[in-house]
Amino acid sequence: MLRPAERSDLAGLPLEVAPRLLGGELSTVVDGAAVTLRITEVEAYHGRGTGEVPDPGSHARMGPTARNATMWGEPGHLYVYLSHGIHSCVNVVCGPAGTAGGVLLRAGEVLDGTDAAVARSGRSGRDLARGPGRLGQVIGLRHPRHDGVDAITGEPLHGAVARLRLGEPLAEIESGPRVGVAGRAGTHAYPWRFWIPADPTVSPFRWGRGAAAAALDLTD
Template sequence: MLRPATRDELAGLPVEVAPLLLGAELRTVVDGAEVRLRITEVEAYHGRGTGDRPDPGSHARMGRTARNATMWGEPGHLYVYLSHGIHACVNVVCGPEGQAGGVLLRGGEVVAGAETAAARSRRAGRDLARGPGRLGQVVGLTHAAHDGIDAITGSPHAGAVAALRLGPPLAEIASGPRVGVAGVAGTDAFPWRFWIPGDPTVSPFRWGRGAAEAARAL
């Protein structure tokens, strides 16, 4: 049974919260069109000063900037950034306000609004939201219009609303290196990617720049 998420449930370290988002649902309504997504794959990222060691793969690794400001806010807002100048990617802000942290939504299954999702992505089936760029596309949230939207209160934000609903922890999850992250941040030193084993909407693993070499050196 799914229920609305609370800020307290998202106030832990991102690496602790990330597995709890598997099987959860993100609902968005953008310009009147609804899409509901079951989350199947996530990655945790810690900002500067968060956790017990620096995370060189995080947007907030060097501190607060205009780009990553949402990551430093209260948990439950969505950090929406632009990847490679093209794809809007969606993260759930985690951790106490004033500490930067987020969980990237990497993959999901569209459970409602498939026609809207397909029209936005021009894909179908398991590939609709397989990968963070596609996921951002199908839920309809954009950078910078929807960066900071509140998925706890569901307050309207630039013509959109978002709501996060959680379920009970899953009995079986998998974890491993993050996908396409450069250097040591993309190795087993940071096994901060979590996914539902065997789910067809989970994206395939690929090394980031220099990550394979860094892994061999560990």
């Protein structure tokens, strides 16, 4: 059984919270069109000073900026950022206010609102929300308009409402390097990607720039 998420559910470090989001559901209503998806793949990101291990792959690795301000705020808000100048990607903010952290929603299964998801993306089937850019597209949240929307209270922001629901932790999950992250941050030194085993919506792994070489260095 799922229940509405509370801020206390997201008060831990992203690395602790990320696996708990698997199997949860994110529902959005944007400009009157509703979509609900089941979260199947996530990645944890820590900001400067968050946790014991610095995270060179995080947008907040150098501290607060105008771009990453939402990551430093109250847990339960959604950090919506622009990737490659095209894709709006969605993170669930974690940790106490003033400590930067987010869990990137990498993939999901559309449970409800398929017509709206298909209309937004032009895709169908398991690829609807397979990958963070596609996920952001089908749920309708857009940077910068919806950056900071609150998925705990469901308070509207510029025509968008978001709600997060969670259940009990899944008994079986897998973890490994983050997808497409450059350098050491995209290697097994950071097994901060979590997914539901054998789920067809989970995105395939690919090395980020210089990550394969960095991974070889770690084995020397």
